[in-house]
Amino acid sequence: MHKTIHTDVAIIGAGTAGLYALREVRRANKPFVLIDKGPLGTTCARVGCMPSKLTLHAGAIQRLQQNPANQSGTVDADKLNNTWAQLQAQRDFFANKASNMAISAAQDQLLTGTARFLDPTTLEVSNNGQTTLVHAKKVIIANGSRPAVPGWLDPVLKYTVSTDELFELKELPSSIGILGLGAIGMEMGLALARLGIKVVGADLSPAIAGIADPQINEQAIARFGQEMELWLGQPTAVSLADKGVLLQSGNRQARVDLLLAALGRRPNLDSLNLQEAGFPLNEKGIPTFNPHTMQITGLPVFLAGDCTGSKTLMHEASAEGSIAGFNAVQDSPVCFRRMVSLGIAFTDPDIFSAGASKAELDKHNIITGLAEGGSNGRARILSEADSLLHIYADAENGTLLGAAGMAPHAEHLAHLLAWAIQRGETAVSLLQMPFYHPVLEEMVQSALQDIVRQLPHKPAWPFGLAPVNHH
Ligand SMILES: Cc1cc2nc3c(=O)[nH]c(=O)nc-3n(C[C@H](O)[C@H](O)[C@H](O)COP(=O)(O)OP(=O)(O)OC[C@H]3O[C@@H](n4cnc5c(N)ncnc54)[C@H](O)[C@@H]3O)c2cc1C
Numbered sequence: 367m368h369k370t371i372h373t374d375v376a377i378i379g380a381g382t383a384g385l386y387a388l389r390e391v392r393r394a395n396k397p398f399v400l401i402d403k404g405p406l407g408t409t410c411a412r413v414g415c416m417p418s419k420l421t422l423h424a425g426a427i428q429r430l431q432q433n434p435a436n437q438s439g440t441v442d443a444d445k446l447n448n449t450w451a452q453l454q455a456q457r458d459f460f461a462n463k464a465s466n467m468a469i470s471a472a473q474d475q476l477l478t479g480t481a482r483f484l485d486p487t488t489l490e491v492s493n494n495g496q497t498t499l500v501h502a503k504k505v506i507i508a509n510g511s512r513p514a515v516p517g518w519l520d521p522v523l524k525y526t527v528s529t530d531e532l533f534e535l536k537e538l539p540s541s542i543g544i545l546g547l548g549a550i551g552m553e554m555g556l557a558l559a560r561l562g563i564k565v566v567g568a569d570l571s572p573a574i575a576g577i578a579d580p581q582i583n584e585q586a587i588a589r590f591g592q593e594m595e596l597w598l599g600q601p602t603a604v605s606l607a608d609k610g611v612l613l614q615s616g617n618r619q620a621r622v623d624l625l626l627a628a629l630g631r632r633p634n635l636d637s638l639n640l641q642e643a644g645f646p647l648n649e650k651g652i653p654t655f656n657p658h659t660m661q662i663t664g665l666p667v668f669l670a671g672d673c674t675g676s677k678t679l680m681h682e683a684s685a686e687g688s689i690a691g692f693n694a695v696q697d698s699p700v701c702f703r704r705m706v707s708l709g710i711a712f713t714d715p716d717i718f719s720a721g722a723s724k725a726e727l728d729k730h731n732i733i734t735g736l737a738e739g740g741s742n743g744r745a746r747i748l749s750e751a752d753s754l755l756h757i758y759a760d761a762e763n764g765t766l767l768g769a770a771g772m773a774p775h776a777e778h779l780a781h782l783l784a785w786a787i788q789r790g791e792t793a794v795s796l797l798q799m800p801f802y803h804p805v806l807e808e809m810v811q812s813a814l815q816d817i818v819r820q821l822p823h824k825p826a827w828p829f830g831l832a833p834v835n836h837h
């Protein structure tokens with residue numbers, strides 16, 4: 367027999383997007399149900415942002431402590447597994463916190479089970495043979511994404527993990543192959559290499575970490591290729607080897623104990639029975655929706671987070687969850703402005719992009735401002751002379767459009783530049799801000815000056831100055 371629930375808002379997914387949506391629904395005091403199949407704790411805290419950054423931090427400490435006399439490449443397995451166990455305990459703190467947040471926010475409106483649509487406002491939620499029917503006035507789909515593990519990995523599946531399993535391993539291997547060198551492949555590859563594990567990374571693309579600017583990509587490959595093998599721009603074949611996997615690409619080959627599939631993530635929408643339930647889907651199986659309201663075209667249903675298949679980042683999931691949750695309790699949805707793009711890979715030195723990428727801009731209408739670490743005093747002191755910054759600006763008026771770079775702690779430069787781009791700053795206006803010395807921010811100053819020098823109409827006064835009565 368079915369249990370039936372009637373409510374105002376049903377939220378599918380208690381991840382980041384679902385919890386931000388729930389906050390808005392609770393603020394409006396509307397009846398709701400929060401559905402999750404489990405485990406609770408969010409992708410970000412359990413198997414995403416937090417454990418990956420914890421591993422990077424452990425790797426950074428290990429690198430600092432490395433005894434230069436011990437260059438044999440041998441790993442102290444006990445020490446490594448002890449570090450790994452500590453890191454997992456820290457991860458559990460974050461995951462438990464997120465899980466408790468879901469439980470305390472939803473209380474007895476938390477429904478454990480797997481949801482699928484029968485029609486756009488009716489859900490069937492199954493849990494161990496028990497079924498609950500949920501009739502909701504509005505539905506928010508926030509059911510996340512999962513790692514892509516393509517069929518051609520089947521022969522080596524026994525030795526393959528995704529990030530869903532990696533952080534649950536009891537022991538780390540001595541060597542690991544990483545297929546896919548996007549943000550996950552590069553962060554985890556470098557973190558594990560710094561912990562003393564032999565890492566072979568391979569990507570079909572000639573770019574690492576999704577870098578769209580060829581010069582920055584070249585610089586990043588030269589830097590990170592010193593820490594892990596990078597096989598780029600060619601397919602890699604996998605086959606079973608003695609207690610592990612054989613990787614082959616062109617004339618290179620390597621045997622590794624374990625393989626990490628870091629080949630991108632797929633939206634979980636395919637498990638929701640959307641087509642049969644009458645949703646309008648595009649060729650990728652994603653419902654057409656308005657990114658400013660998060661509403662699916664013509665339906666009282668909203669999307670939020672990784673399940674949208676675009677900009678699969680924590681801060682986008684939280685913004686989309688808030689928009690979806692807010693609009694689910696309005697009579698008519700409000701169109702919200704979206705933030706400029708911001709992406710940071712914590713590779714140390716970090717790789718970032720803010721605003722439009724080079725690939726998205728028309729090269730005839732932009733000026734690129736360049737700053738090199740070799741000309742920045744602080745970067746040289748930090749032995750980071752290979753740092754590189756590009757700022758892209760409108761060729762006519764110097765309005766900042768995008769930026770990309772590799773630099774130590776570039777998470778901070780990335781924020782400054784994303785904020786400036788979103789505020790509509792120009793190279794001239796941003797130069798009027800104070801710049802200390804000697805700091806990495808002087809690379810921003812140099813790149814901005816480089817833009818101003820290339821502008822068709824340059825200000826008459828010195829860089830960074832404007833007369834008191836000038837607007
Ligand atoms: C290794 C890694 C590192 C990352 N690092 C960063 C980073 O440094 N910075 C950053 O901004 N982003 C990072 N991300 C991305 C970030 O983690 C995600 O964008 C974010 O967690 C997505 O949140 P979400 O709410 O959309 O999905 P999730 O948190 O995955 O939530 C989805 C929920 O839906 C539930 N669910 C799924 N299907 C159903 C169903 N049919 N019925 C009921 N419940 C269901 C799941 O159980 C889950 O709880 C990283 C991701 C990974 C994998």
Ligand SMILES: NC(=O)c1ccc[n+]([C@@H]2O[C@H](COP(=O)([O-])OP(=O)(O)OC[C@H]3O[C@@H](n4cnc5c(N)ncnc54)[C@H](O)[C@@H]3O)[C@@H](O)[C@H]2O)c1
Nearest residue numbers: 546547548549550551569570571628629630678679710711
């Ligand atoms: N610091 C961060 O913000 C951070 C860190 C990790 C993950 N993330 C998020 O998680 C998402 C997923 O990360 P990801 O790195 O798995 O995905 P991704 O899409 O960024 O990278 C996947 C990589 O796999 C490569 N690839 C595809 N098919 C291949 C094949 N057959 N052989 C070899 N390589 C192949 C692609 O060229 C690409 O470089 C990211 O898009 C990002 O949004 C963010």
